[in-house]
Amino acid sequence: MQTLSKNKFIDRLDKNGDRKVSNTEFKGGDKHFNQFDINKDGFISIEEAPTGPPKKK
Known part of the structure; x- marks a missing residue:
């Protein structure tokens, strides 16, 4: 059973339960992934x- 992270984004996309989202778990494309992955x-x-x-532009 997966432990909830208290973050809906992580809970929805984290498939292996490590409480972080890899590029393979993220379905938004590399550009968007890199915008979130601040520490690279x-x-x-x-x-x-x-x-x-998302914030409206």
Whole structure:
């Protein structure tokens, strides 16, 4: 059973339960993945994950 991370983005996309999202788990394309992966470690962590809907431009 997967442990919830208290972040809906992570909970929805994290398929292996490590509480971070890899590029293979993310379905938004490389450009968007790289925007979230602030420290460029190849994962979107809880600290980097969005917490609400995208901001309107």
